């Protein structure tokens with residue numbers, strides 16, 4: 001033990017700073033939840049006195065915001081039909097609440113490989129490990145997924161199975177939505193009409209796309225051994241909407257041979273103050289060399305000045321922390337897009353540390369000039385990059401995480417939040433394992449449950 005009073009003073013000061021940081025994080029989180037509660041309360045009153053008992057509970061588990069959006073639309077539909085509704089995130093849901101509820105609508109997506117959204121991790125751990133007595137509960141389930149994944153609607157099915165085993169009774173068969181398919185969403189709305197007894201409610205599908213114009217497109221990695229990556233910028237045709245760092249754009253694909261092939265999602269790499277939505281998009285190629293449907297269209301076929309239909313979606317689980325909270329940003333390839341939006345939104349108060357991996361230093365050091373400027377201004381406290389195809393390097397970003405274990409622990413102990421953006425396979429799983437090694441699996445799980453570990457992976 002040291003007797004040096006100055007060192008004690010430093011230690012006490014550091015501890016006070018750390019406690020203040022935690023207090024700010026908790027306060028911000030509470031404020032966001034209070035705002036959601038107030039919004040939810042506005043729908044809760046609709047059915048009061050109508051004789052149909054308590055408000056319907058609407059619980060959502062969302063990774064990239066679609067389930068949340070549909071939850072609020074569901075609440076509005078019920079409330080317009082005279083039935084009160086209460087909206088909660090799975091992050092705030094517990095068995096007690098379900099026990100005390102007679103009707104619930106659950107809207108859940110699946111992420112990873114059949115996994116629950118991060119915000120549902122705590123509920124899965126605390127509630128779904130064993131059955132509960134939910135014999136008084138009737139439920140409807142909307143499961144969002146994508147059939148191109150092996151475990152289609154995996155988490156939705158897990159929730160359905162657990163509710164049934166717990167004695168809850170389904171109001172109707174689970175409605176599965178494949179890649180936002182409008183027909184399935186309309187089917188859900190018809191089930192809601194059964195609850196409200198309304199036959200006249202207009203069909204709703206997710207909000208329509210807005211027109212955006214392509215104003216710039218630059219190939220950023222000529223000569224790279226990897227696929228071509230393009231920096232694209234779109235301007236709103238009219239007055240641009242608001243969005244936050246971490247949000248996602250859903251781009252509607254044009255009709256081909258009478259078929260509309262759906263939409264693609266991209267992480268937004270810019271802020272409203274840039275006056276435009278920017279992306280970093282890799283041109284995907286099929287094994288025969290033919291360009292991918294969406295990336296081929298956006299990076300090759302669409303002319304400068306051409307218009308596309310796009311809507312911006314709130315991706316709450318990837319929104320940044322309080323300005324004073326240090327951020328650890330980890331990513332690979334085009335994943336730097338989502339991290340760049342966070343860097344743009346940062347000040348030197350909390351600062352950031354970027355760990356990034358790509359193929360070659362010479363061709364793939366994306367946004368290098370900007371990163372150097374952020375290093376100079378103090379927004380970026382530290383920059384660790386690796387290049388897997390460079391002789392003498394050969395590392396991936398998870399190797400950077402492993403090599404920096406001690407410093408990562410230090411940052412996390414000082415209250416830092418971790419944000420990962422890039423490829424699901426290989427990168428995000430490798431980074432997750434390296435974080436568990438560095439910080440301990442319990443710490444990583446707690447950070448995930450507390451929203452201090454956000455992921456936007458694809």
Ligand SMILES: Cc1cc2nc3c(=O)[nH]c(=O)nc-3n(C[C@H](O)[C@H](O)[C@H](O)COP(=O)(O)O)c2cc1C
Pocket residue numbers: 061062063064065066067068108109110111112113114115117144145146147149150151152153154179180424457458
């Ligand atoms: C990284 C990633 C992994 C996914 N994994 C699955 C999966 O295993 N099974 C599935 O049915 N859908 C999967 N999906 C599709 C999502 O469930 C679907 O896009 C859903 O609409 C997202 O809703 P959310 O925005 O509320 O999270 C995945 C999507 C992403 C981006």
